[in-house]
Amino acid sequence: MGYTNIQSQDNNNPWQFSFGINAVDLDADTSTQFDEFFAVDENWNVSSGLSMFTLSKYLGDNLSLGLSGSVNSISKFADGYEFLNEVTYFASDMMLKYSLGEALDMQKMEPFVGVGLGKTWMDSSSWMTSNASLGMNYWFSDVWGLTAQVDYKLNMSDNGRGNTVMLDEGGSMRYSVGFSVKFGGTDSDGDGVYDKHDTCPEVPGLKEFNGCPDSDGDGIQDSEDKCPLLAGSLEYDGCPDSDGDGVSDNNDACPNEAGLASLEGCPDSDGDGIANSKDACPNVAGPRANRGCPWPDSDGDSVLDKDDDCPSEAGSVANNGCPEIYPSDEALAQLVDYSRTINFAFDSSEFTDGTPPVLDAIVEILMAYPKANFSVEGHCDSKGSKKVNQKISDKRAKAVVDYLTNSGVAASRLTAKGFGESAPIDTNDTRAGRANNRRVEIILVK
Structure with missing residues (x-):
């Protein structure tokens, strides 16, 4: 029951809006050593306040198309570049994102990768970028989550040729973290389960049953309940056992009187294997051959009169009901x-x-x-x-x-x-x- 990675952005909630802060490293390029990417104090320009915004739309097959904008104040520049004051930095990017949440089935964690194009403005310069992204969404609920993302932005101005000044040495890194909210989902029957995951999208139901109803409230959805309008137990496929005899009412010939499964739920008070309704002596055990009544033993010697050669005189079983003179x-x-x-x-x-x-x-x-x-x-x-x-x-x-x-x-x-x-x-x-x-x-x- 349920469905894989319920938190991922999909047709249920096709829109995702993210907002947060970002950090820009202009010194990062294709020749940067791995450990240099983490030189936070030396190279990272960390924004203050909300400075990164993204709006994306789910397209299908785990693909989303998004548009983002970010702003920052640059005080740490690429090697060889210096400005007297902080320089304002703007970037606008479009990204085609692929979610790995379904493939990896990480539940609340949704990793993703992306590629795209963008444009960056800094000081009096601007340039186009080719972007590659890696990120992770962590969803605390169906709509709210935390998003962390890393983007490598390759400067495409003249592809590194000509006289164009590259303020980022040909490439830069952008790191961002923030909150995300999903919206735009449809729930036709208003039961709180989006249509995409609602097995019964036209009938209000319960989340634990993928949107299908449980009319009698017994914890068993109607489609699997043999008695959908009468509260019962899972043991009896959703049917009740009113008399508590272990035979569900739908299979019980005596549903209001506790009985035995071997007798279709009907009682056998004397335990002789014959239901009370068919027993001529329901309170005294007897054989079926005598309609549930016991054969008499007039002399009380445990030899029934029908087998007793001395029915009026107590005897032994070994002597066919007649008394023994001497003990064995x-x-x-x-x-x-x-x-x-x-x-x-x-x-x-x-x-x-x-x-x-x-x-x-x-x-x-x-x-x-x-x-x-x-x-x-x-x-x-x-x-x-x-x-x-x-x-x-x-x-x-x-x-x-x-x-x-x-x-x-x-x-x-x-x-x-x-x-x-x-x-x-x-x-x-x-x-x-x-x-x-x-x-x-x-x-x-x-």
Whole structure:
């Protein structure tokens, strides 16, 4: 978006007027050494006040034709020439200028070169000059800039032959700097974008869109906006998403109700992949085969009634919904692992903080096998007397049975027995080992 070197003089602003000051070096000619061109104090005659004026017109193809005039007071003359007083110096020049701004794409900086003819008046003499110029415009805005220019003016009087006195030794340098202003541009639709760079010159628009409009003010020009009269976002090509569901309104079958892209923007409250409008049970997930409603599981054993051989009696998935009499080897192994993590405080039947969640997991296993019976066996460490430890182990076994029955396991399926310190599973010489020995084990009874 945009265009190259917007500040260069062109058809938009074909006229350029420059004004500033100048300095003249009459000692410069084709034989002058390079460093002598910069002998300011010795050779430069610097004007005071505005003394250089240029008006130019853009012709096309980076070419401009300009007319300039300059005035100066000369007090530093070419070698071999002296005057009692300062001498007034006038010059009028015509220059064909070529802008390098487009070729070099330097944005605000616009270098240029030029050639032309001129006439110079000094004292009672005058002569024609052939000029070569090099300069730079620096544009702070579309119309205002700063211009610096160097001109070499070759004296053409008799081409250096005959008796004509050459007050400049055959050539001179003129240096100038000043301000420039461009004018004369056209803006047909009055939107502040010149017609040359206005993609929509007959319709008012915005500068950032090269003069094209953004009717809904959403930052997307109308030509690229799928919803040019409704403010939207770039993400949705200029269209709104009223319900904020990530589906633009123009593609949303339910534009005022947040939904899913996979369902054309319509909601699926139960997450079963069926839009609410087509779901017989929109708040309960179910399969498409049952119109979005769940298949029933009357006994709550996770085996659907349609697949359950015992739909009125809770069972296992492995036994097609019918109850298992004995736990599987995997369930028994899990039960052993859980029971060994039932821990108690020292000299107490009180559970440690991490034990209740373990007991809840044991309840879940026991409830899955309602016809199986279990022995709950309590143990303790070797601290204290055997009599006391036996009593504690009995209490620990009973504490576990009480927790399990209070959680729904039938008391008839459980027996409690204490073994004191007679069956340790770890050393009693360390605190950690003693904590492991304070335990209850749950054993399947066949």
